[in-house]
Structures are given as C-alpha cells and as structure tokens.
Amino acid sequence: MKNIQFLLALWKANLQASMEFRAAFLTQVVFMILNNGAYFVFWILYFDKFNEVRGWTLNDMMLLFGIAACSWGVAAYFFGNFTMLAEIIVKGRLDYYLSLPKPALLHALASRSIGSGMGDIIYGVGSFILSGYLSPEGFARFIFCVFTGVCIFIAFLIIVQSLSFWLGNTTALSQIALSALLTFSLYPSALFNTATKFILLTLVPAALIGSVPAEFVRSFAWDGFLQITAGALILLGLAVTVFRSGLKRYESGSAIQVEV
C-alpha cells in the first residue's frame, strides 16, 4: 500500500514537471497521435486492395495497433526510464535510487515520464474503440492485455539493459532489441512460420504484446489468457532476478550530474 502511495506521489511529481513545459508536452502528445495515424495509413491502403490477410481484417489490425500503442504509451508515460536503464546503470545514476528506502528498480523506472506516451495512450484507446470490438467484456480484456503488454515491454527491456552490469554499456543493444520488439508487435503472428512464431513468443516476445492479445480481445480463449499471463509473469520475475543479481556488480561512477 505504501509503495502504491509512493508511486502515486512520483507520478504526481512527473505530471508537475511536465506541466512546467506545457507547450512542449502538448506538442509531443499531438505529434505522436499524428505519427501513429500516419503509420496506420499503410494498412488502410493495404486492406483497400485485399479484404484480409490470413484471417486478419482492417478492424483486427486496428485492435492490434490499439493494444500495442496503449501498452507502449502506459509504459512510456508512467515508467519512462524503462528505455534509459542501461545509461542509468553505466553512468552511476542508480546511486540516487539506491540511497533511498524504496525499491530501487521501481523508483528508477517511474522517475521519468515520456510525454509522447500520452499520445500513444490516446491513439491506442481511440484505435480500440474504432476497431468495433468495444463491449464491456472486450474492454475488460483490452485493459488486461494493455496491463500485461506494459509488463512485457518493461520486463524485456530491463533484462536487456541489466546486461550493462556485466557487459558495460548496452544502450545500443537495447535500442536494437526495442526496435525488434516494437516492429514485430505490430504484425499478426499468422504472417510468420512456426520457427519465427516461436521466437516471437519467447526470445523477442512481440507476439505477446500484439497478435496474441488481439486474438484474446476478439474472443476469450483460455490458451491465449494463459500464454499472455504466463509470459508477463515469467518475464517480470526474470527481469527482477537479473537486475538484482546485477546490482551486486554495480560499480557506480564519478560522473558529475547536473540534474535528475
């Protein structure tokens, strides 16, 4: 309960910080909505020529985009440092979080808010509503999938970036991994062969963010539910374990920092 209060206080501080630069915040939000919309135009043009691709229609793609964009948006807006963890580790900026009595990983992740994430959230919810799958049960499943999607995005990046404890700076590696995760999460896994599907369910768990949740929101199925839940829990457990093991090797640093 105290950690929830702490998270709420952190998010409030993030909101206050973003309100110091309102115009920049609003611009980021608007441009991210436009950016996502422009990207989706490709699928609108595609489905104008073909009615479906391996059972996936334009509405299904809107649903998939809605879940993936919203998951990314929530992760970026509420846990914005999840893309910066490698840099935080390498530059010794974990010192700040380790000197305070709250869970260092949670504190580090939630101490930054990426304003454009709000644009992704708005776009994602809009895309879900327009997909035609809006119903009380569909909405509940959508929220569940966004929640697990957030966990998978964050956990995957924690694992990759925690390698910095052993390998040094993995910022470039994490950017490649993030790019792969994001790209593949926006395609239906029906397009890929069995080996690729296996990779997308394990090594680069993009299918657990995009196509599996989209199928689950379309119609409830236990195997989909178990895949998503188990994937999120295993990845989160692994992320926390890898990060904690890495902390024992943390070397801090003497870089002068001028702001938090």
Place this chain on the structure above:
Amino acid sequence: MTAIEVRQLQKTFQTKRKAAGLGASARALFKPEYSEVEAVKKLSFQMDAGELLGFIGPNGAGKSTTIKMLTGILHPSGGEASVLGFTPWKERRKLAFHIGTVFGQRPQLWYHLPAIDTLLLFGKIYELDDREAKKRIEFLSEAFEIRDLLETPVRKLSLGQRMRCEVAASLLHRPKLILLDEPSIGLDVVAKQRIRDAIRRMNQEEGVGVLLTSHDAGDLEALCKRVIIVNHGQIVYEDKVSTLKRKHLTSKLVEVRYAQEIPSNFHLKGVELLKVGRYGVKLRFDSNQTPVDRVMAHLSGAGDLVDITISDPPVEEVIAKIYKDGPA
C-alpha cells in the same frame, strides 16, 4: 554507542586496459585486458553516535567508494561494516530510513520543480504523514534559511542555495546519521559557511551524527572534532582535528593586492614569498613559528590594501606533509 563500525573493508574494481590507437582498440575487442584497482584497502575505523567525523583525502583516495559501501550502494569485495546496527549492502532499504545522504555531485532535488515538491515527495518516500512532513519542512526551512527558496524551481537556484535545500532534504526524516559526500564542492566561501552552520546546528540540536567527506580542509576545521585522512584507499592519519591543526595545518597561504606599487625589495622574516608582483604578493608562512598578527601588521603597513585572501593549504599538501613528517 557506536554508529559506524568498519573492519577490513575492501573494494576492488576491474578496469579495462587498452593502449592508444585503432589497432589496440581492435585487439581489445577480441582479447580485452583487465587490471584490478584497489579503491579501498582493508579499511577499519569506528564512529560514535552523534560524532562529527571528517573523512578527507585527495581525489581518488577512496572516500566516495567508502561512503557508497556504507550506504549499501556498492557491495564490498571484502570486510565487514555495520551502520546503526545494519549491514548496509544486505539491509540497504531498512538502513535508508535511518540515514541521510548528500552527494555533492549528484543532485537529488528534481531539477524542474520547486524544492518544496521534492521535499513533499521525500515525505512519501520516507513514509511520513503529510502533517508531520509539513511541520518538518517548516523547521528545516528555518534552520537552513531556505523559506524564500522553496517555491522557486530548482533550476533557477544558485549552487549554494540548491545545496542548502539538498542537505535539508536529507534531514527530512530525522535521520540519526548523515553521510555528506563533498557537500561544499564548487561553493563560494559564504555558501560554504551557511551550510556548515546549519549542519553544526542539526548536530547540536538533534544529535545527528555527521560523516563528512571533503577535499576542503576548511570543512574539516569548521565542522569536525575528529578526522580520518585516507589516501590510495588506506588510512594515513586518524586523530582529533585540534591535534591535526596543531601539528600539520599550521601553514597559511596569503594573497594581497595593494592600491599602489610595492617596493621591489619587499620581504618579511619567517615568511616564504611565493610570488612578488608590482601590486601584489603571494606568500606562505607557518603560524606556529610566525604569529598571524605580525604578518598582518606588516602587510597592512606596506601600503593601502585592496584585497586579501587567506587560505589553508590544499589537503594534498597536508597529506604530503603527514607522509614526510610521519603521523606523529
């Protein structure tokens, strides 16, 4: 009662070695070479509750590494430490409720927000209830003279103002011990003095123990009763500050500027002239051998003074002297 007990504490870092040039970079890619750097070498010391202990030494002496092990940020390579009864690297979060930390080079206040917002956030982090947090902020804002600064975004505060807010933030949860790592770095004389006064007050009124690292001998003289000097990860001196001052901090550096030209044969017995210019002079003297008032009288009698600066020798010089003379 003992606040800190350190026994044979060690920290070794592994660093990559590479010769200059592209060829060496390519070789290092396939066959990296590492060397071990002992930042802290079997350090042992004790600190009592409520004590003002100075932990000084030049850059790279191992001060910050020691502080980071005592707060649980770094895991040691060997040895033991107990801080307020906790093993820092095993019970880091429990310990953090009882200690405050300030890293002079690492701000903890949110840069774009007024300090009051970070202080209220710290209230949540330390699990204080809102009323208690506000009451404490009220007290600290008076003790650190920051009442008028609290609502200004931190990015618009001067370094000295910001550092007063930083130290105040570290005391929000009434810690029994604060670990200050270079709190006066980059500050001017006035700002340093205000920080020192506030820290001394908190020590006297609330019994907060202070472990202070600095490479500024002034911090040590103004605040600490006892001092540990470290160099190359080892203790080279441990005694009362008064003893250190009597034996080793006796040299003073003086820089003077005059309104008119000074005689070219300017000299003073018992004083080493480091630089003599047309309008100014830089000198050093040992206050044990040459009384300060005699030097001052001579300097003021030599012409109309425009500016005068008196400073202590850098810690590096004190350490070199301790090495030369022995700890005595």
